[in-house]
Amino acid sequence: MSQQFDPVAIGNMIMQGYLANTSPLEEMIYVKGKVAIVTGGTSGLGFCVAQRLLQGGAKVVITGSNPEKGQKAAEMLKGAGYDQVTFCKADLRSEAEVEHMVSFTAETYGSVDILVTAGGVWSFAHINDMSEAEFQRIIDINLVGAFRCAKHVSRYMIDHQIPGKMVLVSSNVAYLPQPVFGGYAHYAASKGGVISMTIELAKELKRYGIMVNSVAPGAMMTPGGPINGPARDLPPEKQMQLGAEMQVVKLDEIPTADSVAMVVYAMCTGIANGMTGETVVADRGMMRNIMSYQPAIEEYRG
Numbered sequence: 001m002s003q004q005f006d007p008v009a010i011g012n013m014i015m016q017g018y019l020a021n022t023s024p025l026e027e028m029i030y031v032k033g034k035v036a037i038v039t040g041g042t043s044g045l046g047f048c049v050a051q052r053l054l055q056g057g058a059k060v061v062i063t064g065s066n067p068e069k070g071q072k073a074a075e076m077l078k079g080a081g082y083d084q085v086t087f088c089k090a091d092l093r094s095e096a097e098v099e100h101m102v103s104f105t106a107e108t109y110g111s112v113d114i115l116v117t118a119g120g121v122w123s124f125a126h127i128n129d130m131s132e133a134e135f136q137r138i139i140d141i142n143l144v145g146a147f148r149c150a151k152h153v154s155r156y157m158i159d160h161q162i163p164g165k166m167v168l169v170s171s172n173v174a175y176l177p178q179p180v181f182g183g184y185a186h187y188a189a190s191k192g193g194v195i196s197m198t199i200e201l202a203k204e205l206k207r208y209g210i211m212v213n214s215v216a217p218g219a220m221m222t223p224g225g226p227i228n229g230p231a232r233d234l235p236p237e238k239q240m241q242l243g244a245e246m247q248v249v250k251l252d253e254i255p256t257a258d259s260v261a262m263v264v265y266a267m268c269t270g271i272a273n274g275m276t277g278e279t280v281v282a283d284r285g286m287m288r289n290i291m292s293y294q295p296a297i298e299e300y301r302g
Contacts, residue, residue, distance in 0.1 A: 040169075045222060047073055054077065218281075
């Protein structure tokens, strides 16, 4: 006599499987024993991400193109009690330096489990005034730089059979034109490219257990804000015009870099094991026009 189909018994068996196979929550929310590379970790968002990864138990290599700034950042983190952090010079425009960044990390800490590409630059220029050199500079650092990092980190992870995680930092500007009167075509192109590349990399690397996602912040309070203004190769009068236009922008708030860093951190943990090829927008509602304050249209100068 054949055994009768019992959906209740099958359901109970599945639920028992949930209980047996659920990892401890501590393993999911911490990154103990992991080794992370954080590009742009010498300032702003990258610095905050590095701090959170260190808090989570990871060993971290922060990178940047300025050795003096990098050493200072590492000293600040060590001074706060985080011993497992080291600086490595890596100009994202140089494939040789990016390749060295990966080998340096592996030699220093024994592995590369996490990549966060927080290194990036920006400027403001209207398309009719923008030089090709400035457009290419932004693309080369923000987009091609992320490609160089993903290329060499993925090679290491594949060769060493590491089911790692990559978090590529993009921007909500890929969806939301900014500022009020534009001037961000090059930056938007670079960050939109990062989002598209994330999807493709996720497709390519999933078979190796490597999960690739992106986090898209909006405006943040960072040290880079005051120094990344109108493109420096613009004539002085154009720079002044852009500066005046930028003053028109009114935000209801400027989120802290740490509020974004926490999202990036989560994407580096087991919490994000079920995600790959996704972009998480971390701008406190800005992209959806969810704001606590809306300036009246007459407040905008013509």
